Amino acid sequence: MLQDSHLIVLGLSGGLAVVVLRLIAQKIRNHSLPPGPDGLPIVGNMFDMPKDYEWEHWAKHRELYGPISTVNVLSTRVIIINDLQTAIDLLETRSSIYSNRPTFPFAGEIVGWNRQMILSQYDDRFRLMRKYVKAYIGTKSAIAPHRSVQEIETKYFLARVLEDPSSVIENIRRSAGSIFLKLSHGYAIDTSRPDKLVELVENASKEFHTATLPGEWLIDSIPWMRYLPEWWPGQHFKKVGRVFRNHNFEQAVRPVEFVKRQVEKGIEVPSFTSTMLRQGLNDYEEDVVQWGANSLYGGGTDTTTAALTTFVLMMVLNPEVQKKAQEELDTVIGHGRLPNLDDRPRLPYMEALLNEVHRYHPIGPMGIPHCVTQDDYYNDMLIPKDSIVLVNLWWLIAHDPKIYPDPHRFDPGRFYNTEKPQLDPQSFVFGFGRRACPGKELANANMFLLMSMMLSVFDISKARDADGVEITPKLEFGSGTVSHPKPFPFNVKPRSEDAEELVKNIFEDYPPPPTNAEDL
Numbered sequence: 001m002l003q004d005s006h007l008i009v010l011g012l013s014g015g016l017a018v019v020v021l022r023l024i025a026q027k028i029r030n031h032s033l034p035p036g037p038d039g040l041p042i043v044g045n046m047f048d049m050p051k052d053y054e055w056e057h058w059a060k061h062r063e064l065y066g067p068i069s070t071v072n073v074l075s076t077r078v079i080i081i082n083d084l085q086t087a088i089d090l091l092e093t094r095s096s097i098y099s100n101r102p103t104f105p106f107a108g109e110i111v112g113w114n115r116q117m118i119l120s121q122y123d124d125r126f127r128l129m130r131k132y133v134k135a136y137i138g139t140k141s142a143i144a145p146h147r148s149v150q151e152i153e154t155k156y157f158l159a160r161v162l163e164d165p166s167s168v169i170e171n172i173r174r175s176a177g178s179i180f181l182k183l184s185h186g187y188a189i190d191t192s193r194p195d196k197l198v199e200l201v202e203n204a205s206k207e208f209h210t211a212t213l214p215g216e217w218l219i220d221s222i223p224w225m226r227y228l229p230e231w232w233p234g235q236h237f238k239k240v241g242r243v244f245r246n247h248n249f250e251q252a253v254r255p256v257e258f259v260k261r262q263v264e265k266g267i268e269v270p271s272f273t274s275t276m277l278r279q280g281l282n283d284y285e286e287d288v289v290q291w292g293a294n295s296l297y298g299g300g301t302d303t304t305t306a307a308l309t310t311f312v313l314m315m316v317l318n319p320e321v322q323k324k325a326q327e328e329l330d331t332v333i334g335h336g337r338l339p340n341l342d343d344r345p346r347l348p349y350m351e352a353l354l355n356e357v358h359r360y361h362p363i364g365p366m367g368i369p370h371c372v373t374q375d376d377y378y379n380d381m382l383i384p385k386d387s388i389v390l391v392n393l394w395w396l397i398a399h400d401p402k403i404y405p406d407p408h409r410f411d412p413g414r415f416y417n418t419e420k421p422q423l424d425p426q427s428f429v430f431g432f433g434r435r436a437c438p439g440k441e442l443a444n445a446n447m448f449l450l451m452s453m454m455l456s457v458f459d460i461s462k463a464r465d466a467d468g469v470e471i472t473p474k475l476e477f478g479s480g481t482v483s484h485p486k487p488f489p490f491n492v493k494p495r496s497e498d499a500e501e502l503v504k505n506i507f508e509d510y511p512p513p514p515t516n517a518e519d520l
């Protein structure tokens with residue numbers, strides 16, 4: 001009979017052997033992973049993960065490890081791509097296995113954002129949602145019927161800016177929100193006071209950002225924590241999660257209930273939701289439509305606002321570019337009317353300007369993480385199943401000097417009137433493969449309209465301090481999934497009396513419909 005002490009020694013040795021064998025196996029496996037920094041035992045590179053300006057942090061990986069690198073956080077592998085061709089080879093060419101999203105235990109499962117398209121797993125429900133949404137906004141012909149909404153809302157934007165030139169950025173957001181809620185639910189926002197639905201969706205979207213902050217929620221690193229009782233230390237996330245979840249569901253459910261009532265009465269303004277409901281849907285399809293509709297506002301408003309705010313900042317800092325764009329508008333459109341979407345093919349410099357705004361500061365600098373669904377090999381390196389894949393759009397594609405010479409110079413000439421235009425930024429700023437942005441055409445049309453209408457009638461310039469000295473804004477952008485310019489001073493004024501004349505009667509000529517806020 002072995003004594004207890006022998007048993008303990010044997011047990012410990014056995015346990016140790018298993019741990020050592022596992023570490024050796026992991027080491028062998030690690031050898032074929034893309035290169036990366038050494039990590040600590042168990043937690044890996046957890047403490048090296050950036051909290052902000054991720055793109056600058058990950059850009060250093062290109063110098064240290066090359067176009068593709070790896071870090072480990074606990075048992076999760078994160079693959080960082082710092083090169084366009086690698087991104088295309090994996091996320092485009094092999095998109096059948098690179099189109100999942102990470103699960104985000106807190107934001108996705110607890111708060112319920114995995115029901116919305118952006119965090120959905122790559123499954124049948126997601127594919128159906130994407131099919132519905134793509135059919136409504138995914139192509140040039142699909143968005144053609146939406147142009148009257150886009151044009152009229154952009155005209156209202158001009159009229160509001162004329163009334164209060166200090167409200168440009170606020171009104172960019174309002175105009176984007178109005179367009180997307182019209183298209184998603186046929187809902188007219190209240191412009192005389194804070195609108196209930198806008199408040200609901202804006203609040204939910206702020207909570208989305210909090211819920212997806214890297215390293216903020218312990219449960220994202222230790223998912224089994226959710227099974228511990230609520231009185232256990234570190235369970236605060238459950239209480240916050242319940243509040244966020246209620247807000248998330250309320251912003252998705254209430255506008256659909258509104259549309260249902262409108263459809264029953266036969267008084268709805270046609271929208272994505274009403275068009276789908278009128279087809280007669282089962283409960284499953286209705287749920288898909290509800291969250292698909294929510295993706296339009298959620299996916300479109302903040303992104304478009306960030307890109308158009310970047311445009312305004314670039315106009316302040318690059319008056320010669322603004323002048324050239326205005327010369328084109330004056331030559332092609334003249335002074336007697338505002339530009340519209342039919343004018344787009346005849347305004348190539350404006351088109352180049354749109355592209356340069358996208359390139360100069362891709363507003364989703366790290367895109368949205370993808371996830372690979374099976375082990376894959378690339379240039380003899382293993383990309384293990386379930387790895388999170390991040391593409392550094394900002395630093396090493398948009399600012400790769402090999403692709404864009406002198407990348408920190410804002411210059412639409414890269415894409416204008418040249419035999420050798422530089423790489424079209426549209427090919428990467430909207431993401432890759434089967435998860436690429438479904439709102440690309442709509443976003444471009446919105447941006448083109450606002451940029452060309454605004455430059456037709458307004459000059460955007462530097463603000464002046466109390467002594468009359470011009471203030472040059474700093475070129476500073478915020479961090480996060482969607483990156484906005486930090487607040488900056490500037491001036492907007494009508495270019496001429498003719499220009500003012502074109503804008504001042506917009507509300508009388510096109511009276512806005514009554515708001516639906518009371519019917520929500």
Ligand code: HEM
Nearest residue numbers: 118295296299300303307364368430431432435437439443
């Ligand atoms: C300047 C404007 C915009 C930019 C730069 C942009 C960029 C992006 C990027 C980089 C992604 C992630 C793609 C990937 O995972 O590979 C994305 C996803 C998405 N975008 Fe946009 N976007 C813009 C506007 C819009 C608009 C106007 C809408 C809708 C009206 C929209 C709806 C979505 C949705 C629903 C997703 C998730 C797609 C999925 O997970 O399959 N976006 N966008």
